[in-house]
Amino acid sequence: MSTPKELRILHLEDVPADAELVARHLGKTGLPHVVQNAATRDAFTEALDQFHPDVILADYSLPNFDGLSAVRMVREKDPDLPVIVVTGILGDEAAVGMIKAGANDYVHKDRLARLGSAVERAVLEAEQSRARKWAEAQVRAMNSELEQRVVARTAQLQAANQLKEELVIHERAISVELEQLRSRDVEVGLRIQQALLLSQPPVVPGIEIAALTVPSQGIDGDFYIFLTYPDRSLDVIVGDVMGKGIPAALLGAATKSELFKALSYLLAASQNGRLPEPKDIVMLAHAEIVRHLIDLESFVTLCYARLNLDRRIFTLVDCGHTGIVHWHAATGRCEVLHGDSLPLGIREGEIFDQISAPFELNDVLLMYSDGITEARNPAGELFGVERLIAHVEANAGLEPVLLADSIRAAVSAFAGASLLSDDLTSVAIRIGQQPVAEARAEMEVLSDLRELRKLRHFVREFCGTLHDPAPDEDLVDALELAVNEASSNIMRHAYHGRTDQWIHLEVEARPNAIAVTFRHLGAGFDPAPLEPAVPDGGRESGFGTYIIFKSVDQVRYYRDERGRNCISLVKNRRD
Helix, strand or coil: CCCCCCEEEEEECCCHHHHHHHHHHHHHCCCCEEEEEECCHHHHHHHHHHCCCCEEEECCEECCEEHHHHHHHHHHHCCCCCEEEEECCCCHHHHHHHHHHCCCEEEEHHHHHHHHHHHHHHHHHHHHHHHHHHHHHHHHHHHHHHHHHHHHHHHHHHHCCCCHHHHHHHHHHHHHHHHHHHHHHHHHHHHHHHHHCECCCCCCCCEEEEEEEECCCCCCCEEEEEEEECCCEEEEEEEEECCCHHHHHHHHHHHHHHHHHHHHHHHHHCCCCCCCCHHHHHHHHHHHHHHHHHHCCCCEEEEEEEEECCCCEEEEEEEECCCEEEEECCCCEEEEECCCECCECCCCCCCCCCEEEECCCCCEEEEECHHHHCCECCCCCECHHHHHHHHHHHHCCCCHHHHHHHHHHHHHHHHCCCCCCCCEEEEEEEECCCCCCCEEEEEEEECCHHHHHHHHHHHHHHHCCCCCCCCCHHHHHHHHHHHHHHHHHHHHHHCCCCCCCEEEEEEEECCCEEEEEEEECCCCCCCCCCCCCCCCCCCCCCHHHHHHHHHCCEEEEEECCCCCEEEEEEEECCC
């Protein structure tokens, strides 16, 4: 989420004490914000026009006005402006009515601790919705431009029809330009796909995850989602939209959005904070999108897996997809687990079932699209599940990223020079040992260079608490230097020198290493593909990255499941 300088929050509440209570909880979130209160319909209407809020908090019941009317008023003015109902007692029927009217979420006044996360999630959903609409507008504008260019060129050709040679020249010119426009169409489509369909695999201690997709036509409808939870559960969702190109990609994005909305609603409705079951998430999302899919004569196959890493069990909802290939480290053999639910969009009122199975240390789970098993060689033979299983059994010892790439290479070699007829997607997961943390600490600082001293002191003080063995002075100096350089890079470049943004720092001591992770919402930068520059007196930048790589044993740049840019530094501990 690209957080503005200040979130402008309009709070519809006629009880001053309740307004003050909400304000205090907002202050605890650490989100930069400014709040304007409104107690009447007129004040609320005026604030909508003049205050220009980024998010709205609305009480459900006020004298001569209510939250439902406020939601409808906001939706008429701005379909994407987030609205969160903050109220006392709200029955299920009223809650459903608010959500159907367009409210993004609701928070009970006796559970205001989750208000900050609700605001962040609502703002993020609004940004995604606006981005999706922008992408759709870009596609429509591009198609219109293409039609106009074709019409213009056709007119030129008709005018030049007297000379055959000129006609040929003009035809060739049109072909070249059309190909350029098609290339531009694909380029924009790929940007849409990267932004809306393909989530970044998260960093989860104890497991390795790799995801790979190879579209058959430049852009496809395959998508995957990764969601992590505090109870060490991980949701992995792989979907495949019937069809190709931008229409399939947009349907994939819509399906992802409905899954996120269903999860958010069920989490908000949970009375005990328990995670909703995968089958319930799929069923609620399907209820929202099934009519659209039927009208568009399309459907979506889906594989939803939840891994509980502590209990070592996974739950699977297989909606007409390919199931999961489970390689057992104990036997070296694979089994394929399938569900029997129909794809999304086949019929209304569908009931989805889930199955569960255990997994063990070093097992490998593979989720994949039918573009792998249905790839054909020049003789018309299918690659098939048997070849896939044999390949996994022969290569299960590879790291997940190498295993996924080896499957791609095997399918490409099998198909030969012919183009893939369907999209190729795979997600490989290896179960590892959860690292035992000796100690852990975290802190947040502003993106102000004056905070660097505080960060260095925090790291040094943390290292001073460690024993057996205690880090030597050289290790602490090197780690402190890397933290200093990484922090200053975030402040100077990711936040462009602004001093009012936040940087989250986590430090963890493991038996053999000390790990430091930065999380921020500034601009991302990954220097890993580049060779770190060696200071030679002839350059004025790049030294910070060089110092970081030289000071620690491992550097990784990535984005977490909340869209934050992350930098992970690992310094090995030596006896």
